[in-house]
Amino acid sequence: MEEYLDAIFCEDCVEGMRRRLPDACIDVIVTSPPYNIGVRYNTHQDNLPFDEYLDWMEELARECRRVLKEDGSFFFNIGDRPSDELRSLQVAQRVCRHFHLQNTIHWVKSIAAPQEGVNMGHYKPVNSPRYLNNAHEYIFHFTKSGAVAVDKLAIGVPYQDKSNIGRWKSATQDLRDRGNTWYIPYETVTGAKPHPAAFPDRLPEMCIRLHGLGQDDPLVVLDPFMGTGTTAAAARRLGCRYVGFEMDPHYVEIARARLG
């Protein structure tokens, strides 16, 4: 029983979830599906016709809904290419057939405010006279009811106006809501990247902490597109259990080594 805990399965996630996961067993899902923009994965042909991609994402969403607990959170990371910037929103609309979009988080990789002497983050530039560099991706926070309470202060930031500390009964410490704009820089990895599309370690960590770690049993965290195991590693750092699916045996090997 519960053989799926702390396991990574080398198989298709939708099939695997159907076969292995009972209803309502997962607290948090954090994932970044293939963006379907022609990236060459080893095992996955990443250029389906867009309609088929949408159908696939919807099937994934349906299965995620089934395995998620009633007050669970489903964090879905997706970005756009400059030439088609409404694509990720169409995906979100499609997932909304099965979930409520409770929060839209803007992952900001780079931002500058020269007047304030701020110039942070980095990105790979695009060479184009018409497109601005894209320093943004979405993290959609889907829930079943749209009304799941989250732990905003778990990822809080210090007050700017310190006089607010202690002003309300909830303001017991120097922490305020971070808002929905999250600055998370890319980790700089040069040399051969093991996976073309890994997100930073802090991203799943912040998602899990925002959902709330609870006091009782450890959370169970799922990533249907586990890649090299960033989500699972974050889950374990935070004392959670994890489940992962990944088609590519090479990535599975890396993930297992990282966790083992």
Added chain:
Amino acid sequence: MEEYLDAIFCEDCVEGMRRRLPDACIDVIVTSPPYNIGVRYNTHQDNLPFDEYLDWMEELARECRRVLKEDGSFFFNIGDRPSDELRSLQVAQRVCRHFHLQNTIHWVKSIAAPQEGVNMGHYKPVNSPRYLNNAHEYIFHFTKSGAVAVDKLAIGVPYQDKSNIGRWKSATQDLRDRGNTWYIPYETVTGAKPHPAAFPDRLPEMCIRLHGLGQDDPLVVLDPFMGTGTTAAAARRLGCRYVGFEMDPHYVEIARARLG
């Protein structure tokens, strides 16, 4: 002839544009239409059924296309309420019936990176256990062709790695592409705000400069929902001509005073 230059008309914008503006006379449009989220304007009932609102925005877009030059830019600011975060994207999709979405700019009002000692901007917090504070709005950059060259360095920021200066023929100064995440803080207004939904002065200014000021004749800048004249004031600061429409005579009065 050209009686519309440097004028603000107190009338409905779609009708006014039809009556007064010839084809292809405008270089840049910067506007923030009523969001239709129940803000109480004096003259405008801001809670149409959503379908009718979409129809209205489409009519606006059609008229904007007509008056815009072939290589003109249409900057469309819109934000979301936390409980319906795909709304602005539906509006964008609708406008896409008449325009190409060339860039999606993310207006970030507040962002924090405690590790780097950055904690900037401000917002009106929402008191909710489920919604993060919304510190984000969209600025959609629509064009007729989708291939209008823009002046990215006109709103550039300093290089982080100064060794890149002079490295390529275009890198003649310490300026690089800012990207599509723009930090623009709200101006803090204490006391009664004259307009419930004015954007910061720097917002239209950056849009106009991104489009490019050109070398020859001054640009003509249009704001169909002029409000208290923020866009017109920015246009004039930059040496451009302006045209504005605004239904509310009180706002028109303020705008004219500001420009007169």
Added chain:
DNA sequence: TCGGCGCTTGAATCGACGT
């Protein structure tokens, strides 16, 4: 044949990182 459209392929360019 000519020309438009779609897919493929190679060139070019930028900013950050590493040597």
Added chain:
DNA sequence: AACGTCGATTCAAGCGCCG
């Protein structure tokens, strides 16, 4: 500091297909 490398890059040329 200078330079080589690399892209969930874009862009335009080139080719085949079809009307």
